[in-house]
Amino acid sequence: MSTPANASLSSLPTGDPARLNDVATALIHHPYQPPGGFETVQPGVHKASTVIFENTAALKTRQWKDKSGYTYGLHGTPTTFTLEERLATLEGGLQTLLVPSGLAAIALVDMALLRSGDEVLIPDNAYGPGKDFARGELAHWGITHRVYNPQDPASLAAQITERTKLVWLEAAGSVTLEFPDLAGLLAVTRAHPQVVSVLDNTWGAGLAFDAFRLGQTPEGEAFGVDVTIHALTKYPSGGGDVLMGAVVTRDATLHHRMKMTHMRLGLGVGANDAELVLRGLPSLAVRYAAHDASTRQIAKWLIERTEISQVLHPALPDSPGHAHWSQTCRAAGGLVSMVFEAQHFTQDRVEAFVDALKLFKIGYSWGGPLSLVMPYELQGMRQYGPLAGKQGTLVRLAIGLERVEDLIADLDQALRVLRA
Template identity: 55%
Template sequence: MSHSDRPETAPAAEGLSTQLVHHPYRPPQGWSAMPVPVAKASTVLFRDTADLHHYKPRDGKSYRYGLHGTPTSYTLCARVATLEGAEHCLLVPSGLAAITLVSLALLRPGDEVLLPDNVYGQNRHLTLNMLPRFGITHRFYDPLDLPAFEAMLGEKTRLVWIEAAGSITLEFPDMAGLVRACKARGIVSALDNTWGSGVAFRPFDLLPRAEPGLGVDISMQALTKYASGGADVLMGSVCTRDAALHERLNDMHEHLGYGLGQNDVELVLRNLPTLALRYAHQDATTRRLAQWMAAQPEVAKVFHPALPGSPGHEHWLQQSSAGAACLFSVAFQPRYTARQVDAFVDALQRFGIGYSWAGPMSLAVPYDLSRSRSLGLPFEGQTLVRFAIGLEDADDLQADLARALSVLRGA
């Protein structure tokens, strides 16, 4: 008999606090509703000492301590695994925490990790500033040069990070080619799938018709973005299909003590059912605005995987034609200075200025890529603006962009 089922009657002599802590009432069984109940706990109660001493597998079917999971977080793990097409999922406090988990779990002194030159900035900082302390080396590769990438893979290479699309400049790589090269050499491939979010493509089955089963070994997301959708939650996930790989990740997960607030888990669970709808709506608005900006004389280049001429467009057509997310970036003509580009961003009225994306509000951020690229810049000049399109009306956003461009012309 479990502690929660144990018949109890509080003796009248017991104090009020004791009666309230050990109150005998338990709600009746049989409750069922669409929202997942929020189970908060640090302490998990065992039936008896035998149950306490019995080994609890880390499989989402038993409970040991609130840090390792509650019914609420187990439910989200299962749904994110379904979203990714995975078998196993771990939740962490942020997308960066997911990246850190993967790198620390899989890399040892003397190992090498390869990263695309357009890698997410915080992954770059982690690799440059923390991993060398553990004797881990790194190199950056051009995500669009598959032969050069294959030549870089060496005996010490243990992990390859992939981004599709790449951070800020949104180059879309030949994911299938990168994954094939890694598998041929027994190297683990890890995808930052925040952009695709389980909607644009299936990370563990990249070419389901031509090459079934070809996929990455690990797919992580910043659930902060599309899965949350409200710009009010920080969370990340790490998914795999391989049980042994999942156990390695799970070991490090426990060592790092990653835990989540169950109210945050509740918010992501609440918003997951609308993910595909929001993705499609923001994708459609983004394509319209990206095409419109590409026709403006102030613009030198627009980076968006669905636009012909954008770097890696042909790979996007092959592997991700189902979606293209809410991001596009604009490189302005070289005659405009960084200060003038900042003035353009400041003139926007329907775009917030801030990081992250996939929330309800559109955002714009100017970037100087000279400090975040090792292999050269993809356009003439150094300043561009990344737009993250929200849920506003497309006509209103286009009118706002037109007003800001008029300010740029007069600057």
């Protein structure tokens, strides 16, 4: 005879609420503790809002700022501490803060390091929502911004004033993929001690180049950016199913400033999301190399197509900033963009090409197994460089992990639709 699932409760005397309460308390305060020494490939997942203190002395003395203890879920768990330390290693930094998205990382840096009356300089090819944050929230708070030409360090130097407190860098440029003279831009910022340099390192993923070691002083001392941000949504998670960002530093004072703002804003990430990023990190280098190899092969195929006016990919000799990329980078990631000029193809024809793609799906983001496509209007996209003032459509491809020959065949059939 099978035992009912609720046998333990059904055997209790009826009408004995005290006994029911005894069970409830025993289940919540059960004394059993599993033995230690359980080692697995992936670290355990610790979920918490409340963290238990063994006594009031621990309540008063336990410290979360240096990761020596746990006080509340927002201030860290073994899972988030582990992810932070691994990301610091990936980026070449010493400290990491986790936030709910890449854009949240941008916002955190701006809010922590800028005050009313300050100015931030943003490259022309920066991530669009980051520019929108400056035009909206920062402007409301009395913080001004200006845009500089990322391909010309002199453009940056000409715009820095005593009000300039923050300079953003992007490599490669968002959508248009120009690769800037990072060492030259950083030489400019280093001449102004009040300026903090911040790099959006999402494209490089901590693998394409060393963000904290981009140049060398005459004395042989390595230098790089002060802060990096990284949209972990992309390559580190690798599955297209996580939203998360990171802010990495090597300077304890900068880290503390941002950590206090992080705490006051109540920023946190879910344990299951942290688990997914931790699971993705061991395969990151292999996946990034696969994206890189396939994208280079596709970029070389695209430059032979007469329908396309220009192919933008840092490893191509004719792509803007190629010389800087070749001096700085070990890899080139999984993005390639194509320019269709208006005099050759209308926007409707280009959109027909996009719609005709079968393996490439229309969608934002990148870094996952699925190849993606996204069209952009060229008009007004750039103030500087060869695309400034151009009419037409830019189509960005994010190359996934499919067989590259299948992706090329898909592009080929869609280009036939473009010409039809």
